[in-house]
Amino acid sequence: MMTQSKPIFNSVLLLTGTMVLVKVLSAIYRVPYQNILGDEGLYAFQQVYPLVAIVSVVSLNAMPSVMSSWMNNRRQSEINAMFWFLQVSCLILSAVIFICSEWLSRMMGDTHLTPMIRMASLTLIPLVFIAMVRGYYQMQHQMNTIAISQVIDQILRVSVILFAIVIYVLMDVSVYKAGTIAISGSVIGLSSVAVYFYFKRRPKLQFSREIYMKDTKSIIMMTVLYAISYLILILWQVVDSFTLIHLLQETGYSFHESIRIKGVYDRGASLIQMGLIVTTTFSFVLIPLLTEQLQKKNDKLVNEYANTSLKITVLFSMAAAVGLMNLLPLLNTVFFKTNELIATLSIFMLAVVFVTFIIMYTALLQVKSRRAVLVMALTIGLIIKIVANEVLVAQFGIVGASISTILSLAVYTFVLHYYVMKLYKIQSMGLFIMKVITLLIVMSVFVQGVLFIPTHSRMTSLMLLVLAGIIGVSVVLIGIIKMKILIKDEWQHLPLMDKIIKE
Template sequence: MAKNNVFNSVIILTVSMLLVKILSALYRVPYQNVLGDTGLYAYQQVYPVAAIVAVLSLNAVPSVISQFDHEYAEKVYRLLRISSFILLILFMIFSGLIARLMGDPNLTSMLRISLLVLLPFSFVAVARGELQQRDAMRTIAVSQLIDQVIRVSVILLGIYLYTTGFSIYESGAVSILGSFLGISGAWLYLRRKGRIKPADSLSKTQLKQFLLLTLFYALSYLIMILWQLVDSFTVLNMLKHIGYSLQDSRELKGIYDRGASLIQMGLIVTTSFALVLIPLLAQAKRQGHHQEMNDYASSALKITIVFSSAASIGLLNLIKPFNLFLFKSDTEAVTLAVYMLAVIFVSLIIMFTAMLQITEDYQIQAIGVVSGLLTKIVLNIVLIANFGILGAAIATVSGLVVYTIVLFRRIIQRYTLQLKSFTVRWAMTLVVMSIVLQFTLQLPFTDRLSALIVSLVGVAAGVLIVGSAMIKFKIISADEWIHLPFGEHVIRWMK
């Protein structure tokens, strides 16, 4: 029971984050269905701007502030208020230039609206940090849900306005406004819980410490957003460079952006299961229990590999019916299939980042993300020129692989991992699942209904094969299941 109490205080927050992730993953489907791939393209080009601010206000800054006192929080509030206002003015001035660098001047108004999230950002970030410091997770969870419900509601309004005659850019501007209105709703709610007054400036040492910690708390949440930001500046330009028209380039980029929803769906399960063990890992380190620490690290990594590879390979095999059912066509299925491999490496990066934060290995994380991003940028330019939009998917996965390898080399220096015993059995399970899913794809699917049926049959077959193998071969042990959601039920089945 003592171990379970370690994360009792964050159960509500975890559940609310799951709901947030689900809502965030699903809204793109109706968006693409109504506005088409070009509409999805326009939204995704600008989305990373608002997403970076959302990550900082929801995860990174609160995590840093929760480690310090109220006076520190007030100093951070002063810093964030001033810096966010300056950034807002600068980016407003240069938004036209940024849109041209993205290859589409029509994005200017959407970029300007996306920048409005900087206005309530400072208060929301600091307030959440102080609440996290007091373990007031219920209040944080409510603020998250208010933010997300408002945001998704406004996106749905943007979708509706498109049917009344709005252009993809006008509808996109309304939709991206949802990010500002969502965080503003959280701001109004959190103001009722208390006010924050700006204090003196942070000292140079405190400023360096704050920026460093914020960067590394943000990294694991920003992975796909940073990769998408690279795509925003390179994919459209490269497609136009090799001869595609602006319209064709926008449509191809929109098809490619479908993958973001599917990847996010895959990550919901993998990260939610695996990160449950991180508090136990941190507690074992604090208590100096090195063997227990290595055991928890091995278990967390094994769970990450199992769930991420199952989700990734399942999505890869079923990409055609999923694509047809969700997005009305199975265009660029090979591109999206390659893109699905990102689930494995993003999951591993998130887990490695959490494990390295416990050992305070911050520098290697910066090396990892810079190496991965440089790989992504270079390969986007080279591969899109040779393979079209498929090159962007290959570049994404390749950049993530480089990032993963850099972190893994440090992980094996800090932890003694026991992973060999299950790898052969699990690899065989994935091969069997893939073979069965390929047989499933022999069922005819020519419209959305039949694609849905084939998708459901495939998912059921995949879950049955993976679940049976996990229980029969004890891929995850009873000691590991006990820490996972519904673990007690699985243990009973194992017996």
């Protein structure tokens, strides 16, 4: 038994490492894109990118997880029928988005986005094939093949985006044409994954009508539930794509001023993504152990792991958010050339805390099969985001968009928190939270002290950013040990912490 489980465990580690690499690449490539194409270029890309991101999440993460369990012990005729039903549905949806692209771009407040939306609609075509083949490999625990497919997708996607930057520089095309080329990277990446899977597996896809609506509804619902954790920020960005340009113009900005301001605001998505890479890596380590103990009905360990998971989430999400807020002037200058909208982006950084909590709470509720709660909480959060955008952007301008994001995510988090408290025995964390706040105040004092050192170029700002980052991380690690914020049984589960902290 041990000889079988070790390769599976190693494959899961490989896939996890690959996913972290993919997240890092997806967070970083926006930096050269904005540096060359400017805030207007980043705006155009970010307006349409959330549509592509949804397809990527569904095809590469959510639907494969659903399919891996659904395909188990199913007849080939049933699998074929499901494939063709979902494939035809995606083709129809792709055609509808393509045809309605001009109307959608008008809804976004910028008809120049039409070609980019048309290009984005093509990503739906390979979605089902990728999801089902990947689901098969997941079912067989062949994570190496999945990891390779992710690397193929991301390398091609980023390569095409870099190519779009080169075309923009050499041929002096518009930011919209460059954006269309950049979005095509997702089409090429996903299509290449489909080709790779086809020649690797050569699946038999004979047409079949053995379809059951009960299965279809279940697959769609489960895909939505699996996708929630990945889609939180993306869905909030979709709301911003359809509302902010209109709202900013209503407050008195010209169209060109509106798209530039939206481009600066969109920098926040990259910075938050960087913060989430750290927080989710640490916060998720205990979920597999919690699930295992839940299956064994060991309530004592379930509650212990739930408590530890929440403490880790509080600690690292708050540390990441406060760290980003402290370093924001340098991050803004080093990565994006100009230091603008500090207040707006600082408020936006708090999203790291709430999104990390939402992801953690979603996992805790999923293992207890509380699906309706997850859908309800997401719906409430999105409705508040839409309404708050209308009210707050009109009142406060672009900073209102950040406030509406944090407000809606906070309510979303509170709804999930209410149900988690009912399902798990969570210990009082008053003293723990006070220790964390004290530590972050000390960390902020040290980092702000470093930031008093004057800089005269992006290179010296980068050097100061690295120094401030190292000092900030060191203060947090020393504080965890000296203030006993985490006890040994808690920190030993964290990646690398057992090497850093010795008894």
